[in-house]
Every structure is written in C-alpha cells, then in structure tokens.
Amino acid sequence: MARLAGVSRATVSYVLNNTSAVRISEPTRRRVHEAAKELGYVPHAAARSLRAGHSRMVLMPAPTFPVGPLYSQFISELQWALGRLEYTVVQFGTVGLHGAEAARAWAELRPVAVLVPGSDLGPKDVAVLKRSGARAVVTLGSEAVEGAHALLMDHEAVGLCAGTHLYARGRRRIGVVVPEEPGLDAFSVPRLEGVRRALHGTEATVTDLPLAYEEAAAARLAARWRELGLDAVFAYNDEYAMLLMRALQDEGVGIPQETAVIGADDLMLGRLLRPRLSTVHIELPSGRDLADLVDRAVRNPGAAPETHTVLGASVVHRDST
Amino acid sequence: MARLAGVSRATVSYVLNNTSAVRISEPTRRRVHEAAKELGYVPHAAARSLRAGHSRMVLMPAPTFPVGPLYSQFISELQWALGRLEYTVVQFGTVGLHGAEAARAWAELRPVAVLVPGSDLGPKDVAVLKRSGARAVVTLGSEAVEGAHALLMDHEAVGLCAGTHLYARGRRRIGVVVPEEPGLDAFSVPRLEGVRRALHGTEATVTDLPLAYEEAAAARLAARWRELGLDAVFAYNDEYAMLLMRALQDEGVGIPQETAVIGADDLMLGRLLRPRLSTVHIELPSGRDLADLVDRAVRNPGAAPETHTVLGASVVHRDST
Numbered sequence: 310m311a312r313l314a315g316v317s318r319a320t321v322s323y324v325l326n327n328t329s330a331v332r333i334s335e336p337t338r339r340r341v342h343e344a345a346k347e348l349g350y351v352p353h354a355a356a357r358s359l360r361a362g363h364s365r366m367v368l369m370p371a372p373t374f375p376v377g378p379l380y381s382q383f384i385s386e387l388q389w390a391l392g393r394l395e396y397t398v399v400q401f402g403t404v405g406l407h408g409a410e411a412a413r414a415w416a417e418l419r420p421v422a423v424l425v426p427g428s429d430l431g432p433k434d435v436a437v438l439k440r441s442g443a444r445a446v447v448t449l450g451s452e453a454v455e456g457a458h459a460l461l462m463d464h465e466a467v468g469l470c471a472g473t474h475l476y477a478r479g480r481r482r483i484g485v486v487v488p489e490e491p492g493l494d495a496f497s498v499p500r501l502e503g504v505r506r507a508l509h510g511t512e513a514t515v516t517d518l519p520l521a522y523e524e525a526a527a528a529r530l531a532a533r534w535r536e537l538g539l540d541a542v543f544a545y546n547d548e549y550a551m552l553l554m555r556a557l558q559d560e561g562v563g564i565p566q567e568t569a570v571i572g573a574d575d576l577m578l579g580r581l582l583r584p585r586l587s588t589v590h591i592e593l594p595s596g597r598d599l600a601d602l603v604d605r606a607v608r609n610p611g612a613a614p615e616t617h618t619v620l621g622a623s624v625v626h627r628d629s630t
Numbered sequence: 631m632a633r634l635a636g637v638s639r640a641t642v643s644y645v646l647n648n649t650s651a652v653r654i655s656e657p658t659r660r661r662v663h664e665a666a667k668e669l670g671y672v673p674h675a676a677a678r679s680l681r682a683g684h685s686r687m688v689l690m691p692a693p694t695f696p697v698g699p700l701y702s703q704f705i706s707e708l709q710w711a712l713g714r715l716e717y718t719v720v721q722f723g724t725v726g727l728h729g730a731e732a733a734r735a736w737a738e739l740r741p742v743a744v745l746v747p748g749s750d751l752g753p754k755d756v757a758v759l760k761r762s763g764a765r766a767v768v769t770l771g772s773e774a775v776e777g778a779h780a781l782l783m784d785h786e787a788v789g790l791c792a793g794t795h796l797y798a799r800g801r802r803r804i805g806v807v808v809p810e811e812p813g814l815d816a817f818s819v820p821r822l823e824g825v826r827r828a829l830h831g832t833e834a835t836v837t838d839l840p841l842a843y844e845e846a847a848a849a850r851l852a853a854r855w856r857e858l859g860l861d862a863v864f865a866y867n868d869e870y871a872m873l874l875m876r877a878l879q880d881e882g883v884g885i886p887q888e889t890a891v892i893g894a895d896d897l898m899l900g901r902l903l904r905p906r907l908s909t910v911h912i913e914l915p916s917g918r919d920l921a922d923l924v925d926r927a928v929r930n931p932g933a934a935p936e937t938h939t940v941l942g943a944s945v946v947h948r949d950s951t
Contacts, residue, residue: 371709371721381702388692397735400692400721414718524901548899555902578869578899580845581876 314344321345367396367603368420370411379574379591386596387424394604396421409434416441422603423447430454445606447599449619451499458606459616460594464496466622468503470589471543471571472515474624480541480569481513486549489521497545500573504543518542520549524556531556540568541630547572547579547588554582554629569630584628592621635665642666688717688924689741691732700895700912707917708745715925717743730755737762743924744768751775766927768920770940772820779927780937781915785817787943789824791910792864792892793836795945801862801890802834807870810842818866821894825864839863843873852877861889862951868893868900868909875903875950890951905949913942 311318316337323331324341369384388398401415412434415423422445423438432455435446439456446457453459468485475483485504487497505515516539520526534557544550550572554564562568564584571587572579579586594617602615632639637658644652645662690705709719722736733755736744743766744759753776756767760777767778774780789806796804806825808818826836837860841847855878865871871893875885883889885905892908893900900907915938923936 371706371719385692397722398692401718522898524898551899551902577843577845578872581872 314340316341364419364421365396366418366420367391367398367422367424368415368418369398369400369424369426370415371400378576379593383593383596387599388596390596390600391603394600396600396603409437412437416443419443421445422607424599424603425449425457430457432456444610445603447603447606451495453614453616456614458602458614460599460602461616461618462620463618463622464499464620465503465506466620467573467589467591468500468505468543469507470503470622470624471500471573472504472507474571474587474626475541475543475569475630476508476511476513478541478565478569478630480630481511482516482539482541483508483513484516484518484537484539484542486518486520486542486544486553488545488549489519489526493545500543500545520545520553522549522552524552527552527556528559531560531562534560534562534568542568542570544570544572546574547576547586548574550586550588550629551578551582554586565629571624571630575625579627582629587627587630588625590623590625592623594619634668635661637662685740685742686717687739687741688712688719688743688745689736689739690719690721690745690747691736692721699897700914704914704917708920709917711917711921712924715921717921717924730758733758737764740764742766743928745920745924746770746778751778753777765931766924768924768927772816774935774937777935779923779935781920781923782937782939783941784939784943785820785941786824786827787941788894788910788912789821789826789864790828791824791943791945792821792894793825793828795892795908795947796862796864796890796951797829797832797834799862799886799890799951801951802832803837803860803862804829804834805837805839805858805860805863807839807841807863807865807874809866809870810840810847814866821864821866841866841870841874843870845873845877848873848877849880852881852883855881855883855889863889863891865891865893867895868897868907869895871907871909871950872899872903875907886950892945892951896946900948903950908948908951909946911944911946913944915940 311321314321320333320337321341323333324338391398399418399420401418408429408431412430416438419442421443423443424447426449430448435454435456438446447460448454448457449460449462451462451464453461472483483504485501487501501517508515516537518530520530530553542553544553550570554570557564557568557570564570569587571589573589573591575588575590579588602617606612606615632642635642641654641658642662644654645659712719720739720741722739729750729752733751737759740763742764744764745768747770751767751769756775756777759767768781769775769778770781770783772783772785774782793804804825806822808822822836822838829836837858839851841851851874863874865874871891875891878885878889878891885891890908892910894910894912896909896911900909923938927933927936
C-alpha cells in the first residue's frame with residue numbers, strides 16, 4: 310500500500326490509524342486512503358478498539374425467551390436509534406450461559422455498553438463488565454441491579470389494569486392464564502401478581518390457569534371450563550387469548566356473556582377476532598430515549614446509575630369483556 | 631496477578647494465552663488460573679483473535695425485514711447449533727448500510743464466517759469478506775453469489791404449491807396478495823411468480839393485490855372484492871390471510887364458497903380461524919444442518935462453494951379452500 314501511495318509504511322500506518330500526534334498533509338492523507346480503497350483494505354475493528362482502549366460496540370445479549378412482535382419492534386427501533394448515534398449494536402447469542410458465565414462471555418468482547426433484557430445479572434457481574442471496560446450497563450427488567458442503570462419494566466401494571474377492568478365490568482371469579490412455555494416467568498408471574506393486587510380486599514377470587522401454547526391444551530382447559538366456574542379470564546397476552554377464546558367458543562361458552570376474555574399487547578389479531586378482543590395496550594420505552602440514556606451513560610461513566618420506570622399500560626376496551 | 635500466583639509475569643502471559651511453545655507444569659497453570667479467577671480477569675476476545683489470526687465469531691447481519699415467528703425460530707435454532715460447535719454467534723445490526731458498505735462494516739469485525747440472510751451481496755463483497763479473514767461466506771437467498779456458499783430459499787415453490795392447489799380445487803380467477811410493507815419483496819415477488827408459473831398455460835388468470843397490513847386497507851380491498859370477480863386468493867402468508875379473510879367475512883363474502891383463501895407459514899393462528907385456514911407449510915433448513923455446513927466450510931476454506939436448495943413447501947388443506 311505504501312508503494313501504491315508513494316509514501317513510507319509509517320505514513321500509511323499514521324493515516325489509517327488516524328494518529329493526531331503526527332502532522333500529515335491533506336494530499337498525502339488522500340493518497341493513502343485512495344490506495345487503501347483500491348487494495349480493498351478494511352480496518353480491523355478489534356485492533357482499532359485495542360488501540361483506542363474502547364469500542365463503539367453496544368452489546369445486547371440475544372433474549373433467551375420467545376420474542377413476540379411487540380418486543381421485536383422495540384429492539385429494531387433501538388438498534389436504529391443507537392445506529393444514528395454511531396454505535397454498533399451487536400446481539401450476542403450466549404446459548405446456555407447464565408449469570409456470571411454469561412457476563413464473562415460478554416466482557417470478552419469489550420463492549421462500551423451492555424444492555425441486558427430480562428436479566429439474571431447480579432452486582433458482581435456488573436462489576437466484571439465495568440472492570441473489562443464497559444462504561445455503562447443498563448438492565449431492562451423488574452428490579453434494579455446495583456451499579457447498573459435500570460429501566461424497570463413493571464409487568465404488574467399490566468395485570469393490575471386487566472384485573473381492575475374485569476372487576477369494573479362486574480366479574481368476580483377471575484382466571485389468569487400462565488404460559489407453560491419456559492422463559493416467560495419474568496413476565497407472567499408479575500402479571501398474575503398484578504391481577505391479585507387489583508382484586509386484593511374485594512370479594513373476587515383469582516385462579517391461575519397454566520396453559521401451553523397448543524390447541525390440544527386449550528381444548529382440555531375449555532372442556533373443564535364450566536367446572537371451574539369462572540366468569541372472566543386474563544389470558545397473559547393476545548396470542549394466548551386467541552387460543553383460549555377459540556377453544557371456549559368451540560365448547561359453546563358465550564363470550565363475553567358467560568366469560569369475559571382480555572389479552573395484552575394490543576396486537577392486530579385481537580381486532581380481527583369476533584367478538585373483538587379487549588386488551589391491555591403496553592407502552593414500551595422508546596428506542597430513542599433508551600439510546601439517549603446509553604449515550605449519556607457512556608459519556609459520563611462516573612455518574613450515579615439512573616432508574617426509570619418505563620412501562621405504560623392501559624386497557625383497550627372492545628367486545629370480549 | 632503474577633504476585634498472587636507466585637510466578638513471573640511471563641508465565642502468567644504464557645498460561646493465559648495458552649501458549650504451547652513453552653512447557654509449564656499443571657500445578658503452575660492451575661495457580662495462574664485460580665489467581666486470574668480471584669482477580670476477576672476476563673480475556674479480551676479481540677486481542678486473542680488478533681494473536682490467533684482468526685476468531686470463532688460467526689456474524690449474521692440482523693435481518694432488515696420484519697421477521698415472522700417462523701424465521702425467529704429458525705434463527706434461534708441456528709444460534710443454538712453453532713453454539714454447540716463452540717462458535718459465537720453475533721447478530722450485527724447495520725442500519726442503513728447496503729451492499730459494499732455493509733460488507734466492509736462486517737469485515738471490520740473479522741468474523742471467521744458470515745451468514746447473510748436475504749442478501750444484496752455481490753461477488754466483490756464476498757471477496758472483501760474473504761480477504762479480511764472470513765473463511766466462509768454463506769448466503770441465504772434466492773440466488774447464489776460467486777465465491778459464497780448458497781442456501782437457496784426457493785420462495786417460488788411456495789407460490790407454486792398454492793397456485794397448483796387452488797387450480798386443483800377448481801378455482802380459475804386467482805388473486806395474490808403482495809404486501810406493501812418494505813423489505814418483503816425478496817419473498818413476495820417469487821411467491822407471486824410461483825403462482826403465475828403454476829397457472830401458466832391454463833385458462834386461469836392471476837391478479838396481484840397490493841395490501842398494507844392494516845385493517846382499513848383490508849376493508850377497502852374487501853369493499854371492491856365483487857368487482858374484482860376473483861374466486862380464490864393466495865394471501866402471501868397466514869397473517870395477511872387472517873387480515874383479508876376477516877375483511878371479506880365482514881363484507882359477507884362466503885369462504886370458501888365464493889372465495890377460497892390460502893395462506894403460508896402454517897402458523898397456529900390459521901388453525902384457530904373459522905373456517906380453518908388452508909396454508910403452505912414451509913420447511914426451513916434445520917439449524918443443525920446449516921451449522922454443520924458453516925463448520926465444514928471454516929475447516930476447509932479452499933473447497934468449492936456448495937449450493938443447496940433448502941426450502942420445502944407443501945399444502946396443508948383445511949376448510950378455507
């Protein structure tokens with residue numbers, strides 16, 4: 310490359326590493342860049358970040374739970390917003406690694422910031438990440454972790470909304486679908502708790518209904534529906550609501566007369582059901598706000614961790630309740 | 631760390647870098663690893679890969695199209711299978727970058743292999759990736775790219791199946807929904823082509839129906855359904871099929887008597903509709919097979935690129951056709 314540009318090898322290195330200590334004329338700089346382009350030279354991000362002492366990489370462990378359309382959209386908005394701030398978003402699949410092991414695997418990549426959804430991270434893991442150069446660790450979950458910024462996703466609020474709505478509609482024997490699929494506990498347990506909290510101190514009862522996302526499982530639950538004696542059900546989300554509602558309708562259970570059904574997530578499919586599905590609309594944090602938080606934290610790594618509650622929930626009342 | 635382990639700094643470096651040139655006793659090795667653990671030392675993946683000349687990183691550009699549940703499942707199965715072979719899967723969001731620019735951004739991370747879904751990669755981009763150290767480039771798309779292994783996803787086969795089925799059911803005026811959402815052309819155009827190919831040389835007609843994934847858009851299309859004079863529709867996938875079927879039913883169009891409807895992807899929701907939705911079941915390549923291909927290619931980078939056609943398609947006939 311030095312030969313092609315007609316300069317010394319040292320000059321090539323200074324230009325490509327963007328060294329400011331050495332004065333190099335603009336025409337020389339341009340000649341080097343042109344030669345680099347002609348030869349198809351691609352800088353090595355890792356080498357560059359070794360020299361710089363840090364990278365622009367924001368690491369997001371790939372979620373280990375089944376991701377719904379709402380969450381997918383949130384992630385792509387976030388990637389877009391971080392991309393605008395010139396961060397590189399890397400989703401890192403650490404299959405089978407948990408807690409400390411996972412944190413070490415992330416630390417090996419030397420990200421400038423780590424964004425951990427649905428975390429089982431402890432304060433020690435946060436310290437490992439920071440010691441390895443991460444300027445900011447941000448968790449998205451139900452609890453703050455010492456040393457990390459926290460976006461608190463209050464899934465109890467989702468259940469609280471649903472429970473309050475069903476009670477206001479005159480329902481008193483309320484079932485709550487709890488998915489049997491692994492990885493969803495972080496969402497389903499607080500949602501169930503929220504319903505209990507909404508009905509605490511009233512005469513209403515809450516019954517949890519474990520359910521796998523399968524037609525046969527829904528049919529079995531529907532077959533014993535009348536024994537259960539429930540007059541309403543909060544079905545975890547719209548997809549489980551659709552599954553259960555169909556099974557109940559196939560059993561001849563009148564909706565909403567006999568049983569009111571409410572979902573969550575406000576997906577398109579709820580509006581396409583008959584009766585139209587009531588749901589809890591969930592407001593996730595905006596990708597742009599979250600990207601700004603990451604950027605602020607990276608620029609000012611010494612600042613005290615911020616905690617924000619970011620999940621908004623409101624009932625969309627349609628025909629099924 | 632040398633002090634804690636009671637050894638020289640050179641020994642620490644030999645042990646942590648796993649240097650084979652220098653003989654170090656097992657107890658010393660163990661002492662160094664224990665000291666490293668106690669001090670919370672995490673190796674730097676980039677530094678290690680610089681020394682080794684390559685990494686175990688398999689890079690997958692994050693897809694830029696809206697990802698459905700079928701594809702999500704494929705990706706997580708693939709990550710799992712590559713993880714078992716001790717590769718690290720990194721999904722890299724390169725928002726707004728295309729073709730050569732994107733390939734250069736990927737090359738900067740010095741992956742050992744690159745797996746590109748829905749590619750707009752050219753032969754030059756493959757060369758850039760290889761020159762920067764990628765031992766294998768694998769594309770998942772409708773066409774092979776020179777120098778890269780190709781998994782051909784033949785989406786025409788999906789349309790071919792649907793068209794053949796509708797014709798066999800006696801339908802002759804066939805609509806094909808083409809989503810208006812950006813990024814889906816790579817799938818929707820070959821699916822439409824497949825329907826045309828199925829009906830080529832017959833008396834049947836094919837009408838393409840652009841449709842946005844919105845209730846109002848579906849209602850507008852349904853309102854002019856009888857003018858269109860169609861007796862069947864292949865709705866791109868099950869989600870669009872559900873959207874259109876609801877709008878047609880709200881207009882009083884009898885399904886399947888007046889109009890047969892078929893989707894694709896064989897999602898759960900199709901079985902929950904009434905009438906139950908006919909669909910094209912799509913068999914994606916198994917994550918394990920794809921992981922094996924990547925591993926084979928990495929071990930033998932000089933081998934000629936392999937081309938496999940990996941998409942199986944078959945009709946699941948239910949009540950809507």
